[in-house]
Structure formats: structure tokens, C-alpha cells
Amino acid sequence: MPSIKSVGLRLFDWVDDRVQIKALVDYMAHKSVPRHDHEIWYYFGGLSLFFFIIQVCSGILLLLYYRPGADSAYESVQFIISKVQFGWLIRAIHSWSANLMILAVVIHMFSVFFTRAYRKPREITWLTGMGLLGLVLFFGFSGYLLPWNELAFFATKVGTGMAGVVPLAGGFLMKLLRGSDEVTGATITRFFGFHVAVLPALFTAVLTVHLLLVQRQGMSEPESWESRPESQKRRMPFFPNFLLRDLLVWLIALNVLAILAVFFPYGIGPLHWDLGLKADPFSSPPAHIRPEWYFMFMFQSLKFLPAKILLVDGEVVGIIGFGLAGVFWTLIPFFDRTTEKGRRKRLYAYTGLVAVMFVLVMTFLGYILD
Amino acid sequence: MQNDTLKRRSFLNYLLGGGVIAVLAAIGFPIYKYLKPPKIPEAAESQVTAGTLAELQAAEGRYKIFRFGRKPGIVVLMPNNEIRAFSASCTHLDCIVQYRPDLNVLWCPCHNGKYDLTGRNISGPPPRPLEQWVAHYDKASDNIFVSKGEGA
Structure with missing residues (x-):
């Protein structure tokens, strides 16, 4: 009987004979990963990918029972967590993984920012990455x-309301999102369509470009390497060394995810997703209503803005401000072009630090002041 | 010495392989269970109202489809004015049968299956007879009550 190994090799030869994949495998084999003090940050991109895969799988499972619509969305989620075997677990995994994915993506983005890995020739990778962050x-x-509970309803009302404040296009944007003047069953239908069709399709397309670029250009080397002779640059092969380490990180992530989902299926502290009451468009929002943690800093900043700033509504100023900041952040590789050491380079690092401090302080205040 | 290393290696391989299998099982089992839709308890009704005789007389094909729990049923007004009730699910592929007064059979339009008026499959693809239910006509209310089986 032929061993598994020889069957595998023969299968490989069979495929290679037809589509010539050996060149691709050789290419992968030559890829290497720089080794240095900050190499830990390399793992967060892969970690984000891992959580994305978990999201796709658990999302497909939820789709088997979820029914969008004002009369069925809440009921079907309730059905999933109370009647379907392990339904609570699948939802818990989807919720935990969603939060962990956003955390991993945010860490990935900031690590790229502060190591200046976006500099030439990786501007397109940064742009696609920012696109992916927006999609996430x-x-x-x-x-x-989608669960159409009280919190979801009011969060969406506020969120889509913010879109409505955008100058000129606001009214159109808000209607586009809501599918009506108000947040109704029509909004669930739209958001459901975005969530399970539009966004996954866009995300997959942009992610493909992002990953192809990473494969094509290899991992970014730290700035300090630029003046270093080749002999002083330590690297490890991508395959199998880095890949195995990556897989180990994934395994740890899977275990953390499993522990969180099993022991805290409805979240911990402020990070929670109990189903609660069904959305009632004609009731007042519950006290202490607040958005997801990753929107908290915006929510809190808008609270601090006065009603009028120089005759313009405070929230309009806030939203335009966040919009401009986002555009600036996305275009940073094109501003931060100087490679010689000097003040300008530091300026962007300080800008980044200020941004991080701002986000952290506002998020903190959001949870403290209530 | 060589042998020792091999033993240790194969032991580690078993440990790793066993671990992988355990992880896959831990992932696969909940998914397998999740895929099986929970049983929704069937309506405990032992008797339902299929409609009124007036309705049946007015109906074009002299039959009516009604709900018995989660299953469709059919009541038929025979030429001799007797009322009979059957399960309306064709035993072939679960289509809903109808009464054909012109042929005097229960007919399934999906694949031209035919049953006589005792529910026996007489032509076409149906493999089994239709389940016959018990119809009671209550003159006072004009209602037709249907129950399953003799005792009910």
C-alpha cells in the first residue's frame, strides 16, 4: 500500500504537470521574514485573518437560522440561543470573534503606523489595509x-443619524442606510444585505489585493535596517518557520476564543451582548445607552462638543472633523515622505501618539462618565 | 539509542495527532449538533375543524385543504354526499393532492399520481396509500371535524 506521503507527492506532480505550481511553491519557499525586536507585530495581520475566517464560518452557521425582518429577527436570534443546540455557542463565538477581530485589526494598523511600514513601496498595501479597517x-x-433588540435599535438610530448630519449628501446617505426615513424593518433588510453579501464580497476582494501585495513585496523591514549591511540582517524562512509560528498564534487565539465564548457567552462587563428586550420604536432608550467600544471615542467626543461652534452645529463640526482626520490618516504615506532623519519624520509619529492618546482618553471617559 | 529517539518521536506524533483529532472533534461536535434543527413540538391537537359543509358544497372541486397541526389534510364531498378526510400529502414526493370529481379519484398534479376514495394508490408513482382520517359532521354547527385514527 502506498504511503500517504507518496500519494501526496504524486498528487502534487499530477497537478504541477497541468498547472505548474512548483514555481509558486519555490517562490513561497524563498520568502523570508525579518527578525528583530519588533517582530511580534507581524503576527497581528495573520491574527486578523484568522478571526475573519472564524467570522465567515460562524456567520454561515448563524445564517441557517437567522431570519431578517421586524417580526422575525429578534425571535430567530432568541430561537438560536435558546432552542438550537449549541446556538448560544455559535453566537458567542461570532460576537467574541467580531470584537477580537476589530482589536487585532486596530493593533495591526497602529503597529504599521508606528513602524512606518507604510512607506514606499507599500503605500497601496496601507491603502487597502485602511479600506479593510473601514469595512470591518x-x-x-x-x-x-441584526438581533433587532433595544440596544441595536437605538445604536443604529444614532449611527445612521450621524450619517444624516454629513453636509450635502447626508439626507441621501441616511435614507440609503435606513431604507426609509426611520429605522424600521426595511433597515434590517438592508443591513442584512450589507452584512452578509455586500461587505463580504468587498472585503474578500480588497483582502486578496492586500495579501497578494504582502506576498509580492515581503514583510516590511524596520527602518533601522536601511543603513545596515546585509550580513547584520537576521531573517527566518516564511515557510515553514514563520507559518508554523503563525499557526501557533492561531491555535492560542482559538483557545482564547473558546474559553471566552464558553465561560462568557454574553460578554464581560461593558462588553456584552445579552439579547435583552425586543426593539420598540415607540419607547424611550434605556439609560446608559452607549455604542460598541470601538465607536466609543467618537460618541464621547461628540458629547463634549457644544451645540454651536461659530454658527455651525457642533455635531456637524465633529463629524467633518472625524472625516478629515480619517482621510488624513489614510493618506499618511503620501505626506510622510521624507526618508532623511529630521523633524518632519518625528512630527508624524507625534501626530500618531496624540491620536492614540485622544482615542484612549475619550474611550476611557466614555466608560467613566455616565 | 536510535530506537529510543524513534519511540519518543512516534509517541509525540501520537500525542500531536490525538490532540488534533480532539480539537477537530471539539469543533465538529457542536457544529454537527447545531446543524440539526430543534424539534418543534407538533400541535397536540387530536381533532381540528376542517371547515363547514356549506363551504365544501360551494367549493369548485368539492374538496377543501385544511391544516392538521403542521400537515395538510383534505376533506372530500363524495357523489353520495358522504364526507371523507385524508392526509393531503402525496406519498410520492409530498405534493398536495386534490379531488377530481370527473375521474372520481384523489389526484396529485405533480406527477399524475392517483388514489381511489379509500386512499389506495391506484396509478402513477405513489408508493403507499394516503392515510385516511376520520371525518365527523356536526349538523348543529355545520362544522366538519377531523381526527386521526379510529379512537379519536
């Missing part, structure tokens, strides 16, 4: 409405 946030926002 929209994933979170659209998924939050």
Missing part, C-alpha cells in the same frame, strides 16, 4: 442591528 467597522455596525 461597517461589518460591526451592520451586524449590531
